[in-house]
Amino acid sequence: MSATTSTPPIIGLDGVRKTYRTGSLEFEALRGIDTAIREGEYVAVVGPSGSGKSTLMNILGCLDNPTAGSYLLAGEDVSTMSEAQLAEVRNRRIGFVFQQFNLLAGLPAWRNVELPLVYAGLPRQERRERAVAALERVGLADRTAHRPGELSGGQQQRVAVARALVAEPAIILADEPTGNLDSRSTADVLDLLDGLHDAGRTIVLITHEHDVAGRASRNLVIDDGRIVSDTPTARAGVPA
Incomplete structure (x- = not known):
């Protein structure tokens, strides 16, 4: 599904700043982020380590609060x-997918x-x-009883994707x-x-890899806490 300009944004950021304070020291991780993400968009936030992209992800996921500015969710x-x-x-x-999988080692896939x-x-x-159905969606119908240690890294990440999907969230943050x-x-x-996006899910992908970001339909490039580029990718022209 492709977002249209007439669709109200599901995510709206206006002047979002985040400052961390330790004693007399201050570090401004985000320096005024203005952007909108519409329902059904697939957006990659791209930037090097320390650019502020993980701080932005934490704010989008309601895991942290901005120091200034506003965040409108739907x-x-x-x-x-x-x-x-x-x-x-x-x-x-919101469904979360993390780099470290964050699976509980003692539980089988469906329990995770x-x-x-x-x-x-x-x-x-x-x-x-619902858990078994979600695992079937990610191609793990035959691994529902396997614990994380019995799965490959790729299979563990698919379990994490299934967990992100099981509550049918409007947004996937990866x-x-x-x-x-x-x-x-x-x-x-x-x-x-790709398949989730094509089915209409809103996806925000955080990455430092430009080839991975190219799978999204739009790239927000962030550096030193600011958005320095907001451009569609080649995939933006692919009908969903």
Whole structure:
């Protein structure tokens, strides 16, 4: 699905700044971020280590608060949300995929995938059915009972993608999701993200790799806490 200019943004940032303070020392990680991401877009945030892209991802995921500026999520000011509302946003409206997988080693794949549904209070049988269905979507129907240590890196990341999908969130935030993968597994995970985008999911991908960013339809290049470029990619011309 391609976003259109008539669609209101699902993410809107206006003058977003983030300053970290340690004693008398200050570090400004974000220096005034202005951007909008529309429903159904696939956007890559690209930049070197220390550029501010992970700080931006934490703010987008409601894991951290901006020091100044505003963040509107589907038109709602995130700063006005209670802790309970923010927890619900993180659990139901945003799906997270991290570089380190963040899987629990002692649990089989389906139990790892069901965790967002546990926090949402769904019945056990429904949780299992939805977790297994999510694993089937990422090509792991035959690995539902395998623990993370019994899976390859690429398979573990697919479990993480299934966990991000299981609550049917509006937005997928992927922070360096291919950073620990070989080239074959990287291609598999990026193919999964392509498919999710083509099905209408909004995806924000954080990466320092320009070839990975090229799979998105739009690149936001960030450096020294500022957006220095906002351009469509070749994929933007591919009908979804």
